Amino acid sequence: MANIWLPMTIIIAIILIAFLAMFLTRLRKEKIKPNYRIFFILGLVFLPMGIIQLVNDTEPFFFILSMVYLAIGLVNKGKWNQPQEVTEKQKKILMISVLLGILFLLLGIIVFFLIK
Secondary structure, eight states: OGGGHHHHHHHHHHHHHHHHHHHHHHHHHHTOOOOHHHHHHHHHHHHHHHHHHHHTTSOOHHHHHHHHHHHHHHHTGGGOOOOOOOOHHHHHHHHHHHHHHHHHHHHHHHHHHHHO
């Protein structure tokens, strides 16, 4: 049972690489401008985890990542995109993303209790 983490890590890495490939393909086709406000928000989200890692003397990965995201967001504050109207296609993609997130959460909980 202890060796279940390696296959799960590989599967998650493959999923993340697939999402990254889809995003990069879309970025090249549509010439999407980056939303710098999201970088700032991500910096704020990663900051508490980074502070916890600094206090516990572990790797400061999240702290450094949050500082980079905050810096990118603040340097480009004038380029922050205003909230836009959500299209039907975007609503569908959002709904699928939320459902997949819930599914992965439930699968994670099930695997956690099966390992116990």
